[in-house]
Amino acid sequence: MSRVHVTLSVNGEPREMLCEAHQSLLDALRDELGMTGTKEGCATGDCGACSVLADGRLVCSCLMLGVEAEGMDITTIEGIAQGSELHVVQRKFLEAAALQCGICTPGFIVAAKALLDQNPNPDETTIRYWLAGNLCRCTGYDKIVRAVQDAAQELAYEA
Amino acid sequence: MAKVVFPDHLLQQTGGTKETTVEATNFRGVLRALEKLWPGIEETLQKTAVAIDGQIYQDAWLEPVRPDSEIYFMQRIEGG
Amino acid sequence: MAEAHDYKAIGTRPVRPDGVDKVTGRANFGADLNLPNMLHGKMLRSPHAHARIKRVDVSQALAMDGVYAACAGGDFPTNERTTDLAKNCMARDKALYHGHAVAAVAARTPYIAERALDLIEVEYEPLAPVLDVDEAMADGAILVNENLHTNGDASKPASNVAAIVKFERGDVEQGFAEADVVVEVDCRVPTAHQGYIEPHACTATINEEGEATVWCCTQGHFDVRSLTANVLGKSVGEIKVIPSEIGGGFGGKTIIYLEPIAVKLSEMSGRPVKMVMTREEVFRATGPTSATHCRAKVGAKRDGKITAASAWLAYEAGAFAGAPVGPGCMSILAPYDLEHFSIEGHDVLVNKPKVAAYRAPGAPQAMHAMESAIDDLARELGMDPIDLRLKNSADEGTQAPYGPVFPAIGFRKCLEATKAHPNYTKPKAEGTGRGVAAGFWFNIGMQSSAEARLSEDGTVTVVEGNPDIGGSRASMCLMAAETLGVPYDRVRTHVGDTESTGFCNVTGGSRTTFATGLAVVQACEDIIAQCKQRAAATWDIDVEQVDWADGQAIPKPGVNVDANPLSLRDIAKNAGRTGGPILGRASVNAQGAGASFSVNFADVKVDRETGKIDVLSFTGIQDAGTAIHPAYVEGQMQGGAVQGLGWALNEEYIYDENGVMENAGFLDYRVPVASDMPMIDTQIIEVPNPSHPYGVRGVGETPIVAPLAATSNAARDALGFRIADLPLSPPRVLEAIDNQADA
Numbered sequence: 001m002s003r004v005h006v007t008l009s010v011n012g013e014p015r016e017m018l019c020e021a022h023q024s025l026l027d028a029l030r031d032e033l034g035m036t037g038t039k040e041g042c043a044t045g046d047c048g049a050c051s052v053l054a055d056g057r058l059v060c061s062c063l064m065l066g067v068e069a070e071g072m073d074i075t076t077i078e079g080i081a082q083g084s085e086l087h088v089v090q091r092k093f094l095e096a097a098a099l100q101c102g103i104c105t106p107g108f109i110v111a112a113k114a115l116l117d118q119n120p121n122p123d124e125t126t127i128r129y130w131l132a133g134n135l136c137r138c139t140g141y142d143k144i145v146r147a148v149q150d151a152a153q154e155l156a157y158e159a
Numbered sequence: 160m161a162k163v164v165f166p167d168h169l170l171q172q173t174g175g176t177k178e179t180t181v182e183a184t185n186f187r188g189v190l191r192a193l194e195k196l197w198p199g200i201e202e203t204l205q206k207t208a209v210a211i212d213g214q215i216y217q218d219a220w221l222e223p224v225r226p227d228s229e230i231y232f233m234q235r236i237e238g239g
Numbered sequence: 240m241a242e243a244h245d246y247k248a249i250g251t252r253p254v255r256p257d258g259v260d261k262v263t264g265r266a267n268f269g270a271d272l273n274l275p276n277m278l279h280g281k282m283l284r285s286p287h288a289h290a291r292i293k294r295v296d297v298s299q300a301l302a303m304d305g306v307y308a309a310c311a312g313g314d315f316p317t318n319e320r321t322t323d324l325a326k327n328c329m330a331r332d333k334a335l336y337h338g339h340a341v342a343a344v345a346a347r348t349p350y351i352a353e354r355a356l357d358l359i360e361v362e363y364e365p366l367a368p369v370l371d372v373d374e375a376m377a378d379g380a381i382l383v384n385e386n387l388h389t390n391g392d393a394s395k396p397a398s399n400v401a402a403i404v405k406f407e408r409g410d411v412e413q414g415f416a417e418a419d420v421v422v423e424v425d426c427r428v429p430t431a432h433q434g435y436i437e438p439h440a441c442t443a444t445i446n447e448e449g450e451a452t453v454w455c456c457t458q459g460h461f462d463v464r465s466l467t468a469n470v471l472g473k474s475v476g477e478i479k480v481i482p483s484e485i486g487g488g489f490g491g492k493t494i495i496y497l498e499p500i501a502v503k504l505s506e507m508s509g510r511p512v513k514m515v516m517t518r519e520e521v522f523r524a525t526g527p528t529s530a531t532h533c534r535a536k537v538g539a540k541r542d543g544k545i546t547a548a549s550a551w552l553a554y555e556a557g558a559f560a561g562a563p564v565g566p567g568c569m570s571i572l573a574p575y576d577l578e579h580f581s582i583e584g585h586d587v588l589v590n591k592p593k594v595a596a597y598r599a600p601g602a603p604q605a606m607h608a609m610e611s612a613i614d615d616l617a618r619e620l621g622m623d624p625i626d627l628r629l630k631n632s633a634d635e636g637t638q639a640p641y642g643p644v645f646p647a648i649g650f651r652k653c654l655e656a657t658k659a660h661p662n663y664t665k666p667k668a669e670g671t672g673r674g675v676a677a678g679f680w681f682n683i684g685m686q687s688s689a690e691a692r693l694s695e696d697g698t699v700t701v702v703e704g705n706p707d708i709g710g711s712r713a714s715m716c717l718m719a720a721e722t723l724g725v726p727y728d729r730v731r732t733h734v735g736d737t738e739s740t741g742f743c744n745v746t747g748g749s750r751t752t753f754a755t756g757l758a759v760v761q762a763c764e765d766i767i768a769q770c771k772q773r774a775a776a777t778w779d780i781d782v783e784q785v786d787w788a789d790g791q792a793i794p795k796p797g798v799n800v801d802a803n804p805l806s807l808r809d810i811a812k813n814a815g816r817t818g819g820p821i822l823g824r825a826s827v828n829a830q831g832a833g834a835s836f837s838v839n840f841a842d843v844k845v846d847r848e849t850g851k852i853d854v855l856s857f858t859g860i861q862d863a864g865t866a867i868h869p870a871y872v873e874g875q876m877q878g879g880a881v882q883g884l885g886w887a888l889n890e891e892y893i894y895d896e897n898g899v900m901e902n903a904g905f906l907d908y909r910v911p912v913a914s915d916m917p918m919i920d921t922q923i924i925e926v927p928n929p930s931h932p933y934g935v936r937g938v939g940e941t942p943i944v945a946p947l948a949a950t951s952n953a954a955r956d957a958l959g960f961r962i963a964d965l966p967l968s969p970p971r972v973l974e975a976i977d978n979q980a981d982a
Contacts, residue, residue, distance in 0.1 A: 020350065036271040037264015039486070041436040042518040046905035049436055077264035090262040094254045097870035100709035100878060102261035103268055103437040103486025125914075132914040135905060137434050137487050138709060139874055140881030141913040164642060167405035168390065210643030214831050214930070217685060222830075231642025234404060234565030236681050238748020239433075239490025239598035239940055 008069045011079025019066035026050045028066030037077040048134030051107040052076050058114040077106035089151045098147035100138035108134050112148045161228040187220040208235045248720040252870045253727050255713035266484045269440030269456025270515045278345040280504050280514040281352035285334030288368035288590040288898025300358040305351040308507035311342040316472040323559035325470040335558030337899045338523030345504040345512045368590035368898040372553045375399040375589050383588040401560030402586040414547025414579030418538025422615040425534045426963035428604045430892035432527040433597050434910045437486020443501035444511040451502045452479045458488040459745030470499035481736040482706045490596030493745045522903035526595020529554040529562045533608035543630045552584040557593035562586045563601030569641040570602035571609045573679040576637045599680040599940035610676040610948030624675045649862025649926035650836035657838045662858045671844045672957025678837035678945030682937030683748035684829035688741025689758035691823040697808030701732040704743030705751045710871035714752045715759045722763035724790035749937020754829035761825030770810045773817040778802045831930025837861035839945035843953040850973030858920040864928040864936030877919040879942025885911040887950035
C-alpha cells in the first residue's frame with residue numbers, strides 16, 4: 001500500500017513521516033515517530049489518554065488522521081516541559097500525588113495546560129468540565145483537580 | 160489438643176463432623192492428623208486458607224500450634 | 240507492637256521516584272515497546288456466546304502477503320490436565336462466550352493482521368447460551384460445561400453451580416424468632432468492569448533454544464511466567480518476564496490473556512510479536528467482575544441489638560468456575576458481632592467472559608445487599624445508622640463470621656470518627672438524601688522478596704518484584720529510609736524482572752506495602768547488621784558493642800573506644816576494605832495482613848424529572864494501620880470511592896438476548912468523569928497492625944466496598960423508597976419513580 005508523506009512540526013521541531021492513509025495521528029506519532037508518551041486507552045475518542053494540541057487546540061489524536069496533520073504544529077506530552085524544567089502543571093501533579101498508575105497522566109497534563117493557556121483562573125467546575133474528556137480510573141479526580149488549581153494559583157502569583 | 164473447625168461446605172469430606180481436636184505441634188502435623196482421620200482431606204485442605212488463633216495463613220506448614228490453639232479452615236482469599 | 244511513633248520518613252508526602260518519567264511521557268507502558276523486525280498479532284474472537292468449534296482453518300490467512308504466523312486451539316497442548324486458564328486464552332472444542340479467542344495471526348502491520356482474521360475459516364455449531372445467574376441455577380438449565388458437578392460431587396447430575404459455600408453459627412431461626420423487627424433486601428447487580436485505562440498489551444520473542452522473553456503490563460510478572468509456562472507446556476525457567484509500567488489493573492491484570500499466544504506466534508514466525516488489545520476486546524474478553532443476585536435478611540430487638548442475619552448469594556463466574564463468592568460470604572457480616580447467622584453462596588457458570596479479581600473481589604456486591612438491609616433496619620427502628628452499627632460492631636476479640644477472632648481492628652474508631660465528622664454532624668441540605676455504609680476487606684500477605692544494595696557513595700537501591708501500580712516505589716523508599724535512618728532521597732526502588740529479583744506474588748490483595756514492605760524492611764535490617772559488623776571490625780570491638788542510630792554505627796554507651804560514628808556513607812566507601820559489597824536481602828511469606836474496615840457516607844440529590852443522581856459530597860473514613868505515604872493512601876480511598884460510585888450509579892454490561900455485549904466502549908459503558916464527581920473527603924484512621932513492623936494494613940481494596948450501599952442508602956433517603964438493584968442509572972431511577980407514583 002502506498003504511504004503518504006506528511007510534513008509537520010512536533011513540539012516545535014520540523015518532522016516528516018510516512019503514514020498509511022487510514023493511520024490515526026496517535027498511531028503515526030507512536031509508530032512512525034517513536035513518540036510513545038501519547039497513550040491509547042480506547043481509540044474512539046472517549047478516554048483522552050491520547051490528548052495532544054493541534055495548532056494549539058486540544059484534540060484526541062486517535063480521532064485525527066496522521067495525514068490531516070500536514071503542515072500543523074503538534075504539541076505532545078514530550079513537549080510540555082521546557083528543557084530540563086518541568087511545566088508548572090507537571091510539577092503540581094507530582095507534588096499533589098495526582099497520578100497513581102500514570103497511564104492517563106500525559107493526556108491530563110496536555111489538557112490541563114491547554115485549559116490554563118486560555119483560562120489562567122478557572123474555578124473547580126470549569127476544571128472538572130474541561131477535563132471531562134479525560135478518564136482516570138485510579139485517583140477519583142480529587143487530586144488531579146487540586147493539582148490544576150494549585151498550578152493556576154502559582155501562575156496567578158507569578159503573573 | 161488443638162481445636163479444629165471446618166466450614167459447612169467441607170462437611171461432606173468429614174462425614175458431617177464440624178469440630179474435632181488433634182494432637183500436633185505445628186500446622187503440618189494438624190494436616191497429617193486430619194488425613195489419618197479422613198484420607199484424602201489433606202489435598203482439599205491444602206487449597207484452603209487457615210486461621211490459627213485468629214491469624215490468617217495461606218501456606219503455613221511450619222506455624223506452631225499450641226494445645227489450646229483454635230484452627231479454622233476457610234476460603235482462600237484472592238485480591239484485586 | 241507498633242505504637243504511635245515519631246517517624247522521620249514514614250507519614251511524609253515526598254514526590255514519588257518514578258513521578259517525573261510519568262508526567263513527561265518517558266515511562267514505558269505495555270504497548271510502548273517496539274523491537275526490530277517485530278510483527279503485530281491479532282486475535283479472532285467467537286461471534287457466538289456458546290458454540291461448538293467443529294473446524295478452524297488458518298491456511299488462507301497464512302497465504303496472505305505480510306502474514307507470518309497463525310495459530311488456533313490445536314496448536315496448544317490439550318489433555319485432561321489442560322487448565323481453564325489455558326482454555327480461556329484460546330478456545331479448544333467450545334467457544335464459551337462472545338469474544339472468546341479462537342485463533343490468532345501475526346503480520347507485518349496491525350492492519351494486515353486484522354484483514355487476515357477475515358480469512359480464517361471457523362465452522363461453528365451454535366448452541367443456546369445461558370446468560371443469567373438465576374436462569375443458570377434453574378432445573379434443566381443449559382449447561383456451560385457438561386462435566387461440571389457442584390463441589391466436585393460426581394454422584395449428582397452435572398450443573399452450572401460449580402460450588403456452594405456455607406458459613407453458619409448459632410440457630411438462625413431462633414435468632415429471627417427473637418427479633419422485634421426483621422427486614423429483607425433482594426437485589427441484583429449486573430456485570431461491571433475494572434475499567435483500567437491501559438488495554439492489555441505484550442511483546443514476546445523466543446529463540447531457537449525455546450527461551451522466551453515477554454514484556455507486558457501486569458500486576459505480577461512471576462505469575463505471568465508460571466501461567467504462560469502452563470499454557471505452553473514449557474518450564475518456568477524457559478520464560479523471562481519483564482514488567483512494563485502498568486496502566487491500572489484493579490485485579491484485572493493478575494491473570495493472562497495474550498502472552499502465551501504472542502510466544503506461540505513468535506515461535507512460529509521466528510520474529511518478535513506484539514499484541515495489544517482494543518478497548519472493545521478488553522470489555523468483551525477480559526475479566527469483568529461477577530453479576531450477582533443477593534438476598535440479605537436481618538432481625539433485631541427494639542433497642543437495636545441484632546439477633547440474627549442471613550444471606551443468600553449467587554455470583555456469575557462467567558464461562559469457567561471461580562466467582563469470588565467465598566470472599567463475598569466471608570465479608571458480608573464481618574463488621575458485626577453476631578450470635579446467630581447463616582450465609583450461603585453459589586459460584587455459577589454462565590456464557591459470559593470469565594470473571595477476574597476486581598478490587599476486594601466479591602465484597603462490594605455482598606455488602607451492598609447487607610448494608611442496604613442494615614440501613615432499612617435503622618429506619619424501622621428509628622435509630623441513627625451509626626448508632627445501630629456501634630451497638631453491633633465487631634471489635635478486638637470478636638469472632639469473625641468466617642471463624643477466627645479479630646486482633647486489634649479499627650471499625651469502632653471509624654464509626655466514632657464518622658459520628659464526629661463535620662460532614663456528618665452538618666444537617667443535610669433540603670431535598671437531598673444521606674446514606675451510610677460500612678466496608679471491610681481482609682488483605683492478603685503471601686510471598687515477597689527484596690534486596691537492598693548499598694552503593695559505594697552510601698545511596699541504597701532497593702530491588703523488589705511488585706509492579707508499581709499506584710506509588711509503591713515511594714512507599715518502599717520511605718520504609719527503607721525509616722529503617723536505615725537516612726533521608727528519603729538516598730534510597731531508590733527498582734522493580735526487577737523475573738531474573739533480576741526474587742519471587743514476589745502479585746501486586747494485589749492490598750499486599751504490596753504490607754508484605755513486600757516487610758521484605759524491604761528486613762533487607763534493610765540485614766544491611767544494618769552487616770554495617771554493624773563492618774564498624775566493629777573497623778573499631779576492633781565486638782559487634783555486640785555497636786549500635787545503629789540515625790543512619791550511623793556508634794559504639795554502645797560505655798564502650799571504651801576512640802571512634803567517631805560511621806555513617807552509611809563511610810561504611811559504603813570502605814566496604815571493599817572491610818569485606819566487599821554490602822547487600823541486604825530478605826524473603827518472606829508474610830502472615831498477619833490486618834483487616835481494614837471503613838465507613839463511607841454520601842449526600843445525594845435526585846432529579847425527579849430525569850432520574851439522574853448527583854453526588855453532592857462523599858466522605859471516606861478508613862483504618863490504614865499506618866499510612867506510609869498519606870497522599871497515596873488518600874488516593875486509594877478517593878479512587879476506590881469513585882470506582883464504587885460509578886458501579887453504583889452507571890456502570891453495567893448490557894447484553895442482548897444472544898449474549899452480545901451492546902455497550903463495549905467507554906462512550907456507553909460509562910465510568911465516572913471529573914464533572915460527575917465532587918471532591919472526595921477522606922479521614923485516615925490509624926490502628927496499627929500488630930503484625931507489621933510499622934503497623935501497615937493493606938488499604939487498596941476496602942475503599943470500593945462501601946460506596947455501593949452508601950449510594951443506595953442515600954438514594955433511599957432522598958427518594959423515600961428503596962431501589963434495591965444497581966446501578967441507580969437515570970432510566971432505572973426514573974422508572975422506579977414512575978412506578979412509585981402509579982402505586
